[in-house]
Amino acid sequence: MENRFNEKNEKEYMQDGYTIVKGMFDAGEMEAVLDTALEDEVIRRHTYGRKDKEGHTTKLALWYALGRDVYSNIARSERYLEGVEKLLGGAPAHFHTKLMQKEPKVGGAWEWHQDYGYWYHDGFLYPQMLSVMLALTQADKKNGCLQVLRGSHLLGRIDHGMTGDQKGADMEKVTEALKRLELVHVELQPGDVLFFHCNLLHRSDKNNSEKARWSLISTYNLISNKPYKQQDPSCYTPIEERYQGRVRKDDTARISEKDAHFLH
Numbered sequence: 001m002e003n004r005f006n007e008k009n010e011k012e013y014m015q016d017g018y019t020i021v022k023g024m025f026d027a028g029e030m031e032a033v034l035d036t037a038l039e040d041e042v043i044r045r046h047t048y049g050r051k052d053k054e055g056h057t058t059k060l061a062l063w064y065a066l067g068r069d070v071y072s073n074i075a076r077s078e079r080y081l082e083g084v085e086k087l088l089g090g091a092p093a094h095f096h097t098k099l100m101q102k103e104p105k106v107g108g109a110w111e112w113h114q115d116y117g118y119w120y121h122d123g124f125l126y127p128q129m130l131s132v133m134l135a136l137t138q139a140d141k142k143n144g145c146l147q148v149l150r151g152s153h154l155l156g157r158i159d160h161g162m163t164g165d166q167k168g169a170d171m172e173k174v175t176e177a178l179k180r181l182e183l184v185h186v187e188l189q190p191g192d193v194l195f196f197h198c199n200l201l202h203r204s205d206k207n208n209s210e211k212a213r214w215s216l217i218s219t220y221n222l223i224s225n226k227p228y229k230q231q232d233p234s235c236y237t238p239i240e241e242r243y244q245g246r247v248r249k250d251d252t253a254r255i256s257e258k259d260a261h262f263l264h
């Protein structure tokens, strides 16, 4: 049986700004997701690059609306949503999902940032938002796993400015936070799931290894936190039909080019 989000996870998230559920999806499910992603033409067509400050590019595809495809079944899974609902303190809406593709040897870094450092400017008034990351491949120090500053979600929102194609947090604040808070490398196995607060400071290194680091990140907003700027309606619409089943390759629809509302 797969592992579920529990009370200990809730406590950890409140204290540390993140929590991990190991083995939330089993090996068969993970094979289905990775297989689908690797041969997904629609995802490939919508994948774009982001340069870090050294000029190394990491790839991703991002979309807003949930459908009936394998990625959406994960994003609307009961396993995810029972946790998300607890952590947000109410009914969640889906903001967006990203397929992160950090390729061997070339996949670039992500600079220190808070996700709410971006989303604040998208018109979300409250930081009642979070991310859920599913490792599709092993993630470790060698292939540039996520790094977090434990407890940094309690700092509140830090100003962000541009570095490369990416927005990064004010390094004066980050430097001081690094002196006081523990830096944790979030090493994950396929099927492990990380829940993290939208004000948690995080980054990742370039992938210098021979192994790709792929992950699926779904982000959520409290329904009542409807943005005052125009956004895809998904981010304030209740999630219908929580997915109760196992994730499978053979019986699910493909992601829809038209309905997924990809970011270009």
Ligand SMILES: O=C(O)CCC(=O)C(=O)O
Pocket: 098, 100, 110, 115, 144, 145, 146, 202, 203, 204, 215
């Ligand atoms: O996956 C990573 O290394 C970081 C990605 C990230 O933080 C983001 O897309 O906001």
Ligand SMILES: [Fe+2]
Pocket: 113, 114, 115, 202
């Ligand atoms: Fe992020």
